[in-house]
Amino acid sequence: MAILYPVHLPCCPVRRAALTAGRKGRFFKWTSPPEAIERFKSQEIRFGPPQFYEFCRLCNFSSLHELHKFSSDRALEGCERWMSVTLSASDGYIVLLPGDELYPEDPDYTGEKKIVMSTDKKVEDVMKEGSVFHRMIIKNINNLAVYVNIQAKYKHINPLMINSACSDYSSKL
Numbered sequence: 001m002a003i004l005y006p007v008h009l010p011c012c013p014v015r016r017a018a019l020t021a022g023r024k025g026r027f028f029k030w031t032s033p034p035e036a037i038e039r040f041k042s043q044e045i046r047f048g049p050p051q052f053y054e055f056c057r058l059c060n061f062s063s064l065h066e067l068h069k070f071s072s073d074r075a076l077e078g079c080e081r082w083m084s085v086t087l088s089a090s091d092g093y094i095v096l097l098p099g100d101e102l103y104p105e106d107p108d109y110t111g112e113k114k115i116v117m118s119t120d121k122k123v124e125d126v127m128k129e130g131s132v133f134h135r136m137i138i139k140n141i142n143n144l145a146v147y148v149n150i151q152a153k154y155k156h157i158n159p160l161m162i163n164s165a166c167s168d169y170s171s172k173l
Contacts, residue, residue, distance in 0.1 A: 033058035040142070041164050049095055049136050049144055050084075056146045056159030070157065077154040083107045084136075088118040089126055093138040099150040101132040139165070 031039070033055040039045045040052070047055075061067040080098065085107055087094040096103045096117075108115045119126060123137055133147040145163035152158045 037162060037164065043142055046141065049138060052144045052164070053136060053146055053159055056162045057157060059160045059162070060157050074155040077156075079154055079156075081109065083109050085115070085117060087126070088116070089123045090120055091139070092123045092143075094123060094126060095136040095138060097134040097136075099132070099153075100134040101130055102126075103134070137163075 036045065036047075036055050037052070037059070040047060040055075058067065061070065082098055085096045085104055087096055087102060094102070098107075102117075104115070104117075123139070127137070127147070132150060134150045135147050137145040137147065139145075143165050145165070146159050146161050148158045148161060150158070
């Protein structure tokens with residue numbers, strides 16, 4: 001099984017060695033975000049929750065040209081600093097992002113405060129109690145889901161809401 005560490009999406013493919021468990025890989029494959037998500041679901045590749053979130057955002061674009069145009073059009077709009085906050089539930093984790101109703105008013109941007117958020121409730125119960133979401137659910141390393149129903153700031157685009165445990169999303173690619 002390969003481990004994929006996507007860092008950025010270059011405008012044109014550049015031959016670089018892929019990393020597999022800390023070693024250089026034998027090959028790499030230029031792939032679409034939906035295909036990468038499908039390969040993640042089938043456990044052919046791995047990537048972390050931030051990359052899963054970004055692949056879900058990239059599924060909004062039907063071409064690299066469309067992505068480049070979006071990026072250029074919104075470049076001067078600004079951005080905000082994000083720090084995810086993890087809520088530990090009895091059967092998984094909820095990664096909270098800015099705008100989520102459970103996101104703390106004063107997040108620990110440096111890691112010095114050692115804030116621990118936890119609940120004895122199941123993830124499903126926490127989700128049923130909420131209504132304003134900007135979060136990821138992590139059941140295990142291969143089971144991630146993105147839930148977003150807030151308006152993105154600075155003309156950004158929200159990710160498609162995708163659950164890696166099922167194939168009920170519709171990418172534009």
